[in-house]
Amino acid sequence: MTAPTRLRAADAAVVVGGSTGIGRGVADAWAARGIETHVFSRSRPAGPGADRLVWHRLDFRDADAAKEALRSGMPDRLGLVCYSAVYFTAKREPFLEADETDWLDQFDVNVHGLASTLRTTLPLLRATAPGLFLHISSEVVYNAGPNRAGYAASKAAAGSLVQSVSQETDPREVRFVQALPAGMVDTPGIRARRPQDFDYSGYMAPAAFAPLAAELARTRGAAEQGEALVVHPDGSWSSVGDGTPVSQSRPLATSPR
Template sequence: MSAARPVRRAVVVGGSTGIGRGVADAWAALGIETHVFSRSRPAGDGGDRLVWHHLDFRDPEQAKEALRAGIPEQVDLACYSAVYFTATREPFTQVSEADWLDQFAINVHGLSWTLRAALPALREAGPGLFLHISSEVVYNAGPNRSGYAATKAAADSLIRSVSQETDPARTVFVQALPSGMVDSPGIRARRSADFDYSGYMSPASFAPLAAELARTRGVPYAGDALVVDGEGVWSPVADGLPVSQSRPLAGRS
């Protein structure tokens, strides 16, 4: 009689909506026990397959305790997709201090707390995979996106630095980013009611990559930043920088 196959476990921070939800749904569909940490409970189709943990990075102590208590002792796959951008694009001098600090709290500090909490569990999987959802703004910057550009660039550098401190036989780091805008509740909150989303990507575009990373533990893509398109096809950012999603300014002050 063969031994039972160990339960595979995944963690997705920021997995109730958007790209994180696309990744979480893909992993859960493979039979992986998938834990989602987010402010809101995952809703809609597939939400009942996800193990939800309430987490709010605006409350650092609550967030750190939620990660400490909720992350299983061994994790095969982890994804950080939590993100905050301002309600509207504004010049640097007009960004409120609250928005500026919230971008750092979620895009940078939240990532660092997740790494601290998840790395021991990922090492137990030998190797575990850490997937970070990055952005084209890391490579393109752009006007009226100073806080988002600064924090996503910091997150990218944090991942690359930690990956160089970590034995790849124990933890593999991969970054992924969309080739265009993604239809998500966060984006919809910034658009008019009659906005046409037909040219936007779906979070489900990340499902094929999520499945591939689950199959391989990310080993063939270790250290890569992968650009994912609307058809679910990916390529290394080294093969071509993603198109900037910044809007040109009519004038400068």
Template sequence: MTTPQQSPADRRALVVGGSTGIGRAVAESWARTGFDVLVLSRGRPTGDGADLLRWSSLDLADSDGARDALDRATAGPLDAVCYSAVSYGSRRAPFGDVEEEEWRRQVEVNLHGLWRTLSATLPALRRAPAGLFLGISSEVVFNAGPGRSGYAATKAAGSALLDSIAQEEGTDGVRIVQALPAGMVDTPGIRRRRPADFDYDGYMSPRHFAALAHALVTEGATGHHGDSLVVDGDGRWRSVREALPVSQSRRVPA
């Protein structure tokens, strides 16, 4: 929450996995609110709004490089962090068709990358007047589903990690919030898994997360601490405690 002693322009935010997709929408929302936003990702942000963001390279598969990048990013004050890095896998496939290399990549990005980011940023967030850690979750945490065993397992573990830390922080510590889309989202990562003629008319847009990102750093996240918020296609949100998200799973041929 912004305090009289601290204007948005004095506040710093970090978005891991913020060059595209939901992370990019969060990063731009915070930047337009007045935050100094640093994006850590493999690729540099491009296109409209990229000029609002600072960027530094981060490859979560490079353990030593990732540690160094996060150490540099957390050298000064930090008020808000979003973890949006994700590895979906190459395609939906039965468990027996998934190579160990893909499983390890999902663990490295979806779970260990989150752990590494929390380890690096929580000390700085605890020193902020109202530090916020926003994790981008998925309906698969609540629904599992065929053909997504690695994605489901690692996202569920990451969600449990954040739930545990939220309980440790309590009501006076860092605000831990998770957000997830109500449906499929049109992102570059999803487009890489779809045929060239795929129709995305029924998909959400990353920009639907902008209003929530703005509200969490301007209105305060205390009321949402420890919760998972489902963002709808109109940009509104609700708690999973009200109703679980609808499964996006489908039958995958064996």
């Protein structure tokens, strides 16, 4: 068994899409361990703990500017990377009714942004071997579902991209882990799609990802290399191989015959 590798104090962390949601949960967990944590996102992190994060503005819908932001904003020594940037439409709708701009934006952020981040960070992670790359995945990779074609297709492509790059990479240099929530997560993006009086009591909190993030910082994924992990509301996690996550798709309404 590979021995755990403790994060060296000089090695920094990067969270792409870390101003809110799951990415923020990861960023806060890493910063709380005293790790210099850089967040690349469209909006500036706010609220408790934001002062511990180094923010860089980035929007993958402007590909050239995004690549430059990644290139110029990277810390000198990089040990941990999390890709949590995500784009989904304002509402679920059938494929033929989906706006083409929304379709392209989903791929620009969910797939092409991930690819740009991998290209930028992998050489830096190799330099502090073993580096860790954490990708925030989704149950839709395993379940698909109606009225979610763009999101399902782009997240499935992203998951396969990480799997492929992982198989190309010596785990002594960089380890790859994918993680996804067991249920819906209470995030600003989700709240923008719900009515004002919606009850979020059954939703997960982004902080549920903090225990996994802390463990990955401690070991750099020594035991989780190549795994896809389902994170549960209590902060525990399990392998996707132990059970497919529950689908969050809503079945289509059927007309009475």
